[in-house]
Amino acid sequence: MDIKQEIQKRGDFFNKELEEFLREGSPKALYNAARHLPLAGGKRLRPVLAMISCEAVKGDIINVIPLSISLELIHNFTLVHDDIMDKSKLRRGLPSVHIKFGEPTAIIAGDLLFTKAFESMHNTIGDLKVFKNVEYGLINCIREICEGQQLDMEFEKRKIVSEEEYLEMIRKKTAVFFKYAAEAGSLLGGGSKEQVNALSQYGISLGLGFQIWDDFLDVSSNEETLGKDIGNDIRNGKKTLIACHCLNKAKGDEKKKLEKIFGNLNASDKEVKKVYTLFKKLRSAEYAKKTAISYCNTAKKSLEILPDTEAKQILNAFAEYSISREK
Amino acid sequence: MDIKQEIQKRGDFFNKELEEFLREGSPKALYNAARHLPLAGGKRLRPVLAMISCEAVKGDIINVIPLSISLELIHNFTLVHDDIMDKSKLRRGLPSVHIKFGEPTAIIAGDLLFTKAFESMHNTIGDLKVFKNVEYGLINCIREICEGQQLDMEFEKRKIVSEEEYLEMIRKKTAVFFKYAAEAGSLLGGGSKEQVNALSQYGISLGLGFQIWDDFLDVSSNEETLGKDIGNDIRNGKKTLIACHCLNKAKGDEKKKLEKIFGNLNASDKEVKKVYTLFKKLRSAEYAKKTAISYCNTAKKSLEILPDTEAKQILNAFAEYSISREK
Numbered sequence: 001m002d003i004k005q006e007i008q009k010r011g012d013f014f015n016k017e018l019e020e021f022l023r024e025g026s027p028k029a030l031y032n033a034a035r036h037l038p039l040a041g042g043k044r045l046r047p048v049l050a051m052i053s054c055e056a057v058k059g060d061i062i063n064v065i066p067l068s069i070s071l072e073l074i075h076n077f078t079l080v081h082d083d084i085m086d087k088s089k090l091r092r093g094l095p096s097v098h099i100k101f102g103e104p105t106a107i108i109a110g111d112l113l114f115t116k117a118f119e120s121m122h123n124t125i126g127d128l129k130v131f132k133n134v135e136y137g138l139i140n141c142i143r144e145i146c147e148g149q150q151l152d153m154e155f156e157k158r159k160i161v162s163e164e165e166y167l168e169m170i171r172k173k174t175a176v177f178f179k180y181a182a183e184a185g186s187l188l189g190g191g192s193k194e195q196v197n198a199l200s201q202y203g204i205s206l207g208l209g210f211q212i213w214d215d216f217l218d219v220s221s222n223e224e225t226l227g228k229d230i231g232n233d234i235r236n237g238k239k240t241l242i243a244c245h246c247l248n249k250a251k252g253d254e255k256k257k258l259e260k261i262f263g264n265l266n267a268s269d270k271e272v273k274k275v276y277t278l279f280k281k282l283r284s285a286e287y288a289k290k291t292a293i294s295y296c297n298t299a300k301k302s303l304e305i306l307p308d309t310e311a312k313q314i315l316n317a318f319a320e321y322s323i324s325r326e327k
Numbered sequence: 328m329d330i331k332q333e334i335q336k337r338g339d340f341f342n343k344e345l346e347e348f349l350r351e352g353s354p355k356a357l358y359n360a361a362r363h364l365p366l367a368g369g370k371r372l373r374p375v376l377a378m379i380s381c382e383a384v385k386g387d388i389i390n391v392i393p394l395s396i397s398l399e400l401i402h403n404f405t406l407v408h409d410d411i412m413d414k415s416k417l418r419r420g421l422p423s424v425h426i427k428f429g430e431p432t433a434i435i436a437g438d439l440l441f442t443k444a445f446e447s448m449h450n451t452i453g454d455l456k457v458f459k460n461v462e463y464g465l466i467n468c469i470r471e472i473c474e475g476q477q478l479d480m481e482f483e484k485r486k487i488v489s490e491e492e493y494l495e496m497i498r499k500k501t502a503v504f505f506k507y508a509a510e511a512g513s514l515l516g517g518g519s520k521e522q523v524n525a526l527s528q529y530g531i532s533l534g535l536g537f538q539i540w541d542d543f544l545d546v547s548s549n550e551e552t553l554g555k556d557i558g559n560d561i562r563n564g565k566k567t568l569i570a571c572h573c574l575n576k577a578k579g580d581e582k583k584k585l586e587k588i589f590g591n592l593n594a595s596d597k598e599v600k601k602v603y604t605l606f607k608k609l610r611s612a613e614y615a616k617k618t619a620i621s622y623c624n625t626a627k628k629s630l631e632i633l634p635d636t637e638a639k640q641i642l643n644a645f646a647e648y649s650i651s652r653e654k
Binding site: 025026027029030077081084085103104105107108110111112114115116118119122128129131132135136139140142143146147149150151153154 | 352353356408412432435437438439442443445446456459462463466467469470473476477478481
């Protein structure tokens with residue numbers, strides 16, 4: 001099985017539905033700003049996860065289209081607002097929304113995407129009790145994403161963050177959304193309580209593994225990019241699992257040095273390199289890699305009770321892909 | 328009947344419910360930021376309007392508490408984000424959220440209020456079909472508020488705006504929310520189709536009248552404040568009904584002068600005063616006053632088909648209050 005192809009197949013199908021839903025509107029500038037990011041591509045992992053979870057309980061994929069659109073719009077709304085907060089200038093290789101359309105319009109564009117996500121949810125067909133239940137899950141999920149984003153920002157300003165705190169932050173900021181996508185996808189697909197629970201467990205572990213692998217990739221990437229990406233993260237004091245591990249393991253002089261450089265916006269390239277070397281020496285990168293793999297194994301284990309379908313195979317491959325991808 | 332007292336009585340009741348709903352949470356800074364504005368008071372006009380509309384169809388007020396909380400939270404979320412866009416430093420006599428908590432946290436706090444508004448809607452009791460219908464109305468309403476805010480910003484940059492364009496802008500930015508409050512309040516109160524329609528008509532006219540009266544108040548207020556409030560609006564090129572009327576009526580030299588000063592951030596106090604005098608000379612302020620009164624009369628007329636209740640009297644007084652208040 002070619003997992004990338006399986007994701008892409010569903011992603012292509014999803015893109016047509018999204019384009020159909022997210023039409024132009026008036027005022028033109030606002031709708032152009034709102035459409036800019038969602039129609040610029042992206043891996044569509046959340047919608048695809050919802051679709052495959054629906055398939056895994058032998059549900060009809062048509063039932064999860066409104067949900068899938070909603071997931072992608074919420075994801076994009078958070079990106080638009082996060083980019084303003086982080087002053088990020090690029091996203092998906094294009095100028096971020098606030099750079100292209102100005103900050104005021106970008107704020108409203110994010111709000112509009114938020115609104116459109118709920119509009120899409122209302123296209124859900126079938127039992128109203130299920131609809132209400134699924135929508136309530138989405139609301140809780142967005143609340144946790146907001147809380148997670150705030151934690152992420154607060155952690156950057158803190159000297160030290162424990163592994164538990166870090167895990168709680170990425171659980172909220174990233175993993176609950178994967179959990180929700182898998183859970184809601186299987187619920188709308190008509191899955192049994194046991195099946196929905198299994199996919200929910202799968203989603204949360206996958207989300208944690210996925211995010212930690214991202215952290216690992218950032219540090220293990222080509223040293224040539226060190227000055228750019230990793231350097232920025234180190235200077236901003238970004239609390240990845242690697243940084244948390246290293247900050248908690250370092251002792252004596254190394255600890256002092258680390259605390260002096262990490263989160264120091266004016267750190268020199270040489271200093272940044274020192275931290276990078278320490279990440280390796282204290283095996284922090286290796287620790288993150290192992291942790292990501294462990295979460296993805298837990299994710300795969302959650303799938304065992306599901307019926308044998310192609311979708312189940314894809315979900316297994318999805319988990320493996322999450323901890324083998326190089327970007 | 329003392330309309331202010333009737334509003335306040337319901338406002339006080341509402342405040343207790345809101346406080347109960349909008350509890351502290353974690354991360355503390357995020358929840359403090361989100362609670363800052365909604366718990367700082369305010370007239371609570373939207374929740375109160377929903378309550379009285381429910382009473383006017385002889386509904387039980389308990390049915391509209393979740394809706395009322397939702398309305399106030401949405402209103403506050405738009406204020407938090409608008410203050411960032413407009414760089415406003417004060418709101419309800421307190422530092423605005425982004426001034427007190429920083430812009431990034433203010434953006435998320437607005438998003439959290441948005442989320443909590445939907446969370447509150449889910450506490451609605453009764454028929455699920457009605458719930459879905461009412462929630463869908465809210466979604467449409469927020470979409471129009473976003474569109475209206477964008478139009479408002481775009482109009483500031485334009486030389487001239489027609490009266491029709493202005494009315495469309497305030498319809499979206501302000502009036503649809505009054506319309507929705509009255510409509511949804513009566514729907515959840517169990518009103519008939521005819522009654523709900525009457526309250527919907529009442530709400531839109533009231534909202535238009537209310538906003539235009541605000542415009543009128545800004546210009547008719549004490550000349551001592553001219554240098555501050557009106558001066559800012561004139562320098563920013565804010566398109567109130569008065570400005571639109573004046574820009575469209577002015578001819579020849581007056582038109583040229585007006586176009587030169589209006590929207591010019593560097594206009595002197597003397598120049599601002601010239602525009603102010605022109606507003607009076609071309610009877611633009613008077614025109615706005617008349618228009619506001621006319622909308623509020625239409626609002627009152629919409630109520631005729633409702634049964635005679637105390638609530639109906641309050642709604643009539645509410646419309647009159649909207650065009651007699653001095654702040």
